Amino acid sequence: MVDQQQPQPNPWDQIGTSFVQHYYKTFDTDRGQLASLYIDVSCLSFEGFQFQGKKAIMEKLTSLPFTKIEHIITAQDHQPTPDCSIISMVVGQLKADNDHIMGFHQCFILKNTGDSWVCTNDMFRLAIHNFG
Amino acid sequence: MVDQQQPQPNPWDQIGTSFVQHYYKTFDTDRGQLASLYIDVSCLSFEGFQFQGKKAIMEKLTSLPFTKIEHIITAQDHQPTPDCSIISMVVGQLKADNDHIMGFHQCFILKNTGDSWVCTNDMFRLAIHNFG
Numbered sequence: 722m723v724d725q726q727q728p729q730p731n732p733w734d735q736i737g738t739s740f741v742q743h744y745y746k747t748f749d750t751d752r753g754q755l756a757s758l759y760i761d762v763s764c765l766s767f768e769g770f771q772f773q774g775k776k777a778i779m780e781k782l783t784s785l786p787f788t789k790i791e792h793i794i795t796a797q798d799h800q801p802t803p804d805c806s807i808i809s810m811v812v813g814q815l816k817a818d819n820d821h822i823m824g825f826h827q828c829f830i831l832k833n834t835g836d837s838w839v840c841t842n843d844m845f846r847l848a849i850h851n852f853g
Numbered sequence: 854m855v856d857q858q859q860p861q862p863n864p865w866d867q868i869g870t871s872f873v874q875h876y877y878k879t880f881d882t883d884r885g886q887l888a889s890l891y892i893d894v895s896c897l898s899f900e901g902f903q904f905q906g907k908k909a910i911m912e913k914l915t916s917l918p919f920t921k922i923e924h925i926i927t928a929q930d931h932q933p934t935p936d937c938s939i940i941s942m943v944v945g946q947l948k949a950d951n952d953h954i955m956g957f958h959q960c961f962i963l964k965n966t967g968d969s970w971v972c973t974n975d976m977f978r979l980a981i982h983n984f985g
Contacts (some may be wrong), residue, residue, distance in 0.1 A: 766930040766942075798898040798976045802962055804936040810898075810960045810976040824980070826958045828942045830934055844930045844942040848956070848980065 737799030737809040740831055740838055745792040745813075752782050758840045766844040778843070787817035792825075806841070807831040824848025869931030869941040872963055872970055877924040877945075884914050890972045898976040910975070919949035924957075938973070939963040956980025 730738075747754050759765075759775040765782075772778045794813045802808055809829045816822045830842035862870075879886050891897075891907040897914075904910050926945045934940055941961045948954045962974035 762935055764932040766932060769928065769930065771932075796901065796978055798901065798978070800896040800898060800903075800974050800976065802934075802936075802938075803894055803964060803973050804934075804938075806934075806936075808940070808960065808962060808974050808976070810942075810958070810978070812958065812978055812980070826942070826944065828940065828960045828976075830940060830962075832935060841935050842932050842940050844932065844940070844960075846928055846930070846942070846944055848944070 731799075731801075733799045733801045733807045736838060737807050737831065738797065740807075740829070740840075741794065741797055741809055741811055744829075744840075745794065748782075749791055752785075753779070755779065755782060759843075760834075760839050760841065763840055764842050768846060787820075790815060790817045802830065805833065807838075863931075863933075865931045865933045865939045868970060869939050869963065870929065872939075872961070872972075873926065873929055873941060873943055876961075876972075877926065880914075881923055884917075885911070887911065887914060891975075892966075892971050892973065895972055896974050900978060919952075922947060922949045934962065937965070939970075 744755070744758065756775060756779050759778050761774045763773070763775060763778055765772040765778045767781055772781050792813055792815045794811055796812045798810045800808050807830070809831065811827045813825055814822050815825050825845065825847050828842070828844045829840050831838045832841045876887070876890065888907060888911050891910050893906050895905070895907060895910055897904040897910045899913055904913050924945055924947045926943055928944045930942045932940050939962070941963065943959045945957055946954050947957050957977065957979050960974070960976045961972050963970045964973045
């Protein structure tokens with residue numbers, strides 16, 4: 722019997738993957754609950770518009786004009802940053818209400834606040850911008 | 854005569870935009886010169902493969918199998934991070950040699966080392982992954 726050990730994923734891959742899974746699951750079921758992931762210094766860039774702070778970010782996210790949304794992740798990458806945060810880049814597809822499926826890309830910086838990870842930076846773009 | 858003042862761009866937009874312009878111009882003309890932008894703690898995720906340190910990153914970038922490449926930026930976003938770095942997300946298109954034009958997305962974290970900005974984190978994905 723061969724003693725085979727699976728390589729352990731890096732902690733940043735584990736934490737980043739868990740965050741990303743939690744984020745989109747929450748977004749798709751009850752996005753008002755995302756508030757616990759943002760803090761007052763958090764920044765959101767959404768399709769080029771900038772929002773700062775938990776309150777402004779949540780006003781934007783909860784006022785988006787669809788009632789049903791589903792995200793599917795195509796690829797995700799995670800890295801440690803010099804200040805012990807984690808940067809995550811997600812590529813995926815989403816379907817809002819009865820619209821066509823659209824590609825999107827999103828970046829997060831995740832910071833450890835002691836007993837939880839919060840999102841200090843969030844950048845979102847639809848992939849439709851990528852075709853002239 | 855109306856006294857109209859243009860709004861001043863944020864410093865992170867100015868620095869991020871300058872970096873992005875310099876990065877792709879250098880990549881497209883002589884990518885060996887990108888070495889000055891990376892340091893020994895820098896991380897690169899390139900199509901899911903991870904490289905750490907200036908040497909490993911430059912070996913990867915300079916061994917990419919094309920002789921001619923052109924990047925066109927479609928959209929870019931920049932934000933300040935809690936540790937006074939800058940996170941930049943770029944969406945664009947590239948053409949390598951005689952291949953078809955492809956979409957790409959890339960994230961950078963830029964850190965001020967005193968007299969210059971270096972890239973501590975770099976994540977790159979072709980957009981072809983985004984279509985099943």
